[in-house]
Amino acid sequence: xxxxxxxxxxxxxxxxxxxxxxxxxxxxxxxxxxxxxxxxxxxxxxxxxxxxxxxxxxxxxxxxxxxxxxxxxxxxxxxxxxxxxxxxxxxxxxxxxxxxxxxxxxxxxxxxxxxxxxxxxxxxxxxxxxxxxxxxxxxxxxxxxxxxxxxxxxxxxxxxxxxxxxxxxxxxxxxxxxxxxxxxxxxxxxxxxxxxxxxxxxxxxxxxxxxxxxxxxxx
Amino acid sequence: xxxxxxxxxxxxxxxxxxxxxxxxxxxxxxxxxxxxxxxxxxxxxxxxxxxxxxxxxxxxxxxxxxxxxxxxxxxxxxxxxxxxxxxxxxxxxxxxxxxxxxxxxxxxxxxxxxxxxxxxxxxxxxxxxxxxxxxxxxxxxxxxxxxxxxxxxxxxxxxxxxxxxxxxxxxxxxxxxxxxxxxxxxxxxxxxxxxxxxxxxxxxxxxxxxxxxxxxxxxxxxxxxxxxxxxxxxxxxxxxxxxxxxxxxxxxxxxxxxxxxxxxxxxxxxxxxxxxxxxxxxxxxxxxxxxxxxxxxxxxxxxxxxxxxxxxxxxxxxxxxxxxxxxxxxxxxxxxxxxxxxxxxxxxxxxxxxxxxxxxxxxxxxxxxxxxxxxxxxxxxxxxxxxxxxxxxxxxxxxxxxxxxxxxxxxxxxxxxxxx
Numbered sequence: 001x002x003x004x005x006x007x008x009x010x011x012x013x014x015x016x017x018x019x020x021x022x023x024x025x026x027x028x029x030x031x032x033x034x035x036x037x038x039x040x041x042x043x044x045x046x047x048x049x050x051x052x053x054x055x056x057x058x059x060x061x062x063x064x065x066x067x068x069x070x071x072x073x074x075x076x077x078x079x080x081x082x083x084x085x086x087x088x089x090x091x092x093x094x095x096x097x098x099x100x101x102x103x104x105x106x107x108x109x110x111x112x113x114x115x116x117x118x119x120x121x122x123x124x125x126x127x128x129x130x131x132x133x134x135x136x137x138x139x140x141x142x143x144x145x146x147x148x149x150x151x152x153x154x155x156x157x158x159x160x161x162x163x164x165x166x167x168x169x170x171x172x173x174x175x176x177x178x179x180x181x182x183x184x185x186x187x188x189x190x191x192x193x194x195x196x197x198x199x200x201x202x203x204x205x206x207x208x209x210x211x212x213x214x215x216x217x218x219x
Numbered sequence: 220x221x222x223x224x225x226x227x228x229x230x231x232x233x234x235x236x237x238x239x240x241x242x243x244x245x246x247x248x249x250x251x252x253x254x255x256x257x258x259x260x261x262x263x264x265x266x267x268x269x270x271x272x273x274x275x276x277x278x279x280x281x282x283x284x285x286x287x288x289x290x291x292x293x294x295x296x297x298x299x300x301x302x303x304x305x306x307x308x309x310x311x312x313x314x315x316x317x318x319x320x321x322x323x324x325x326x327x328x329x330x331x332x333x334x335x336x337x338x339x340x341x342x343x344x345x346x347x348x349x350x351x352x353x354x355x356x357x358x359x360x361x362x363x364x365x366x367x368x369x370x371x372x373x374x375x376x377x378x379x380x381x382x383x384x385x386x387x388x389x390x391x392x393x394x395x396x397x398x399x400x401x402x403x404x405x406x407x408x409x410x411x412x413x414x415x416x417x418x419x420x421x422x423x424x425x426x427x428x429x430x431x432x433x434x435x436x437x438x439x440x441x442x443x444x445x446x447x448x449x450x451x452x453x454x455x456x457x458x459x460x461x462x463x464x465x466x467x468x469x470x471x472x473x474x475x476x477x478x479x480x481x482x483x484x485x486x487x488x489x490x491x492x493x494x495x496x497x498x499x500x501x502x503x504x505x506x507x508x509x510x511x512x513x514x515x516x517x518x519x520x521x522x523x524x525x526x527x528x529x530x531x532x533x534x535x536x537x538x539x540x541x542x543x544x545x546x547x548x549x550x551x552x553x554x555x556x557x558x559x560x561x562x563x564x565x566x567x568x569x570x571x572x573x574x575x576x577x578x579x580x581x582x583x584x585x586x587x588x589x590x591x592x593x594x595x596x597x598x599x600x601x602x603x604x605x606x607x608x609x610x611x612x613x614x615x616x617x618x619x620x621x622x623x624x625x626x627x628x629x630x631x632x633x634x635x636x637x638x639x
Contacts, residue, residue: 028287029245029286032241032285032286032287033238033241033242033245034238035238036236036237036238036240036241036285037237037238038237038238038239039237039488041488042487042488042491042492042493043483043484043485043486043487043488043493043498044487044493044494044497044498046537047537056330057330060327060328060329060330063326063328064325064326064562066256066326066558066562067252067255067256067326070255070256070261071250071251071252071255071326074250074251074252075252075328078250078328133249136251137264137266138251138254138260138266138269139249139250139251140266141266141267141269141272142249142251142266142269142271142272143249144249147248147249192287192288194247194248194249196245197245197246197247197248197329200242200245200246200329201246201328201329201330203238203242203245203246204239204242204243204245204246204327204329204330204331205329205330206242206330207238207239207242207243207330207332208239208243208324208327208330208331208332208335209330211239211332211335212332212537215484215535215536215537216537217534217535217536217537217561218537218561219324219325219330219332
């Protein structure tokens with residue numbers, strides 16, 4: 001297989017398979033959660049479950065002052081790499097072209113050099129997050145293979161993207177092919193690992209806020 | 220009912236897992252922020268007290284029973300199934316080092332309600348026979364005697380006679396058609412009978428029709444704390460029967476946090492149908508009387524005081540503004556602790572921890588968090604609205620050589636009522 005053939009395979013059959021696995025996997029995950037259901041609440045309501053649910057979905061983006069003091073590194077590094085990921089995934093012009101090809105939707109992007117710098121900052125933040133995970137006694141105790149795997153498959157596309165952007169060592173088709181392949185690895189693992197928190201956190205926040213909102217409690 | 224067994228425990232855990240639980244476990248990214256919200260971690264720095272870690276057995280059951288990969292892993296023998304020893308190993312984490320205060324549920328960035336899940340996990344732990352002896356004893360007494368502390372009706376009657384004499388006020392018992400049925404906690408009957416006198420004095424001045432019941436005077440619910448819903452439902456049903464028989468409009472939960480949670484929020488779900496009456500916390504009633512202008516005060520508390528929010532009343536119960544309104548009515552110099560209201564720190568004794576002698580040392584160690592909060596504001600007294608918090612706060616203050624009087628909010632209001 002030549003470098004070009006590899007790129008074509010990655011962009012074609014592999015991409016389709018990864019997209020299918022990700023979508024089907026997410027549907028399975030959602031069904032696994034929703035089909036469990038929830039008992040009806042029989043206590044008289046004091047507030048609105050829906051209002052509480054929506055409120056918590058949004059308000060949990062803002063940590064309380066005490067948490068900020070006690071878990072500052074987790075919060076700041078978490079914000080940096082999540083925002084960084086958002087920028088490099090959704091605001092890099094070649095990525096937008098892929099999204100447009102798949103969905104028909106398009107939006108303006110940022111200059112490549114800004115994306116490149118953001119990519120570097122995001123990688124640094126992720127390395128910081130990994131060191132923190134290994135060194136912090138609580139995170140080290142909680143962490144399992146899944147947590148490190150998720151870190152690795154998140155970091156890999158950033159790294160391969162950087163190498164492809166700067167044309168390091170290999171041919172351009174091979175570098176781009178490896179970058180796309182690393183993204184496909186992320187897509188395949190997405191539904192079956194903690195990466196799916198990107199979707200399920202909305203449910204979790206909703207339930208937390210709705211349980212509290214029903215009681216007239218702020219969550 | 221058959222005795223506890225691992226199989227019963229496992230099935231109970233399976234049955235407890237619902238969509239919110241699955242959403243919560245799916246979302247946890249092991250960030251560890253819940254640890255810093257838990258006083259058992261902040262005061263010991265021991266990672267095992269990380270709230271989400273206390274749920275590891277429940278998470279295992281969820282993964283292996285309700286997720287594709289978990290089921291596959293269990294089927295092909297890759298993942299080790301839950302064992303009775305796992306539950307035994309987790310007993311102290313689930314009962315001794317969690318007060319169900321729900322502070323972790325407030326800070327989790329993905330929104331996990333961890334306390335909600337601990338409550339569920341206790342159902343499995345109790346069914347498997349891994350509940351602390353102290354809580355088992357309290358629960359047995361609640362079922363057989365009617366009170367977790369073994370308080371019987373004659374003891375209450377004696378306190379009623381004593382109160383009526385001391386305060387020259389009538390304490391109604393079994394009055395059919397009264398507006399309110401007041402519940403008490405055993406601690407109020409045995410340790411703080413002034414609460415009963417305070418109710419009598421306040422309701423007399425405000426012209427509130429109320430009664431106690433000889434059939435159901437105990438508000439606390441050990442069944443909820445230990446995690447045995449059958450027993451919890453039986454204890455709630457006693458109150459429902461008494462309230463229906465006396466045809467009251469509302470039941471008043473006393474100055475006790477978990478009693479409020481048990482009767483107000485869990486009660487109808489435990490007995491499986493909505494109540495025919497309302498359930499209100501005493502602070503809600505008092506604040507309503509205040510807004511109606513039915514509380515006339517002769518003077519105000521002059522000393523600088525603060526309010527300790529009982530977790531189940533404030534953070535988990537939503538009664539946050541009412542005590543503050545009342546304190547501003549009855550006190551000249553009310554100040555807040557740092558991190559208060561819905562973010563207050565637990566006293567360390569809720570959720571059945573105070574009934575569990577094994578946890579005594581840990582409970583007192585965690586009081587350092589409350590001490591730090593109090594040291595920051597330099598007050599002359601603490602007011603609270605939970606007799607369980609009150610007893611533990613008193614113990615904690617003594618342990619840390621702090622001389623601060625502890626006041627009940629209801630009693631403080633009664634003390635400052637205008638004379639007839």
